[in-house]
Amino acid sequence: MILAVFQRELGKDSGERALARACAERLKLKVLLLPSICHLPDLHPVWKRLSGVETDLAVVPGIHPRPASWLLRARGVNLPPERIMFFDPGQDMEKRLSALQSMVGNKAEKKGVVEELFLGESMKERWYPVLDGGRCSRCGSCVEFCLFEVYARAEDGSVAVKQPDACKPGCPACSRICPEGAIMFPLYDKDPAIAGVEGHVMRPVVREQKADSKKSPPPQGRDEIDALIEELDKRTEKF
Ligand code: SF4
Ligand code: SF4
Secondary structure, three states: OOOEEEOOOOEEOOHHHHHHHHHHHHHHOOOEEEEOOOOOOOOOHHHHHHHHHHOOOOEEEEEOHHHHHHHHOOOOOOOOOHEEEEOOOOOOOHHHHHHHHHHOOOOOOOOOOEEOOOOOOOOOOOOEEEEEEOOOOOOHHHHHHHHOOOOOOOOOOOOEOOOHOOOOOOHHHHHHHOOOOOEOOOOOOOOHHHHHOOOOOOOOHHHHHHHHHHOOHHHHHOOOHHHHHHHHHHHHHHH
C-alpha cells in the first residue's frame, strides 16, 4: 500500500519525516514524503508520479480532507476524503498511527520504505481557491465576480480554477458569493467553512441577501456583493 505524506510547510520538517518513518517501519507501508500540497506547482512531475503509482492513502497536514481530495483530483490523483488523513504536528503520533493502521487493514507491504521526493526544491508559497466539484452547479458567478480571471468556463460548461496564481494572497472573497458553498480556500484559518472543514459549508451571502430583501431592504440600502467588490478592490491595492 502506498501512502503519500505531504509536508505542512515549504522546506521545513514539522514532524512529517518522523511520521513517514513510523508508517514505514511499524505499518509496513511504502511511503512517499512530499512537499506541501498547496504550494506544489500544478504541472510539477510529482502529480504524474502520484497518479501513476495509484496512491492509496494520504496524510495532509493542515489541509482538511475535502479540499485536499478536490485539490488532488484537479491534479489527476483520485483519492476520496475518507482516504485522506488530516494531521497536525501537535497531535498524538500513536493515535494517528492507530487510525492509519485501521485505514490500511491487511494491505501492508512485506517491508516498508520511505522515499523522499522533491523536498529540496525551491518553491514559492501559493494562495488560490479549490472547487468542490460535487457541489458546483456551474452557475458562473465566480467567473463573473473575480476581477483577475482566476476562473474560466470550459467548452463543456464546467468551471475550473484556470489561473490560480492570479488570486490575491489572503483574499477569500469569492467563497462568500458562491451559491453552493463550493469554493474553498484550504489555507484560510479564520473560517472553517471557507477552509472546507468537514461539517461546515459556506453560507452564500448573495442568496441570503436576495431572500431577505423580499422582507426588508438590505442594511443601509447596500447590496453585499458591492461591499465585497469594494473590499476586494481595497485588498488588491496593497499588492
Ligand atoms: S460560483 Fe460556485 S457554483 Fe457557481 S460556478 Fe463558481 S464554484 Fe460553481
Ligand atoms: S479570492 Fe478574489 S482574486 Fe482570488 S479567485 Fe476569488 S475573487 Fe478572484
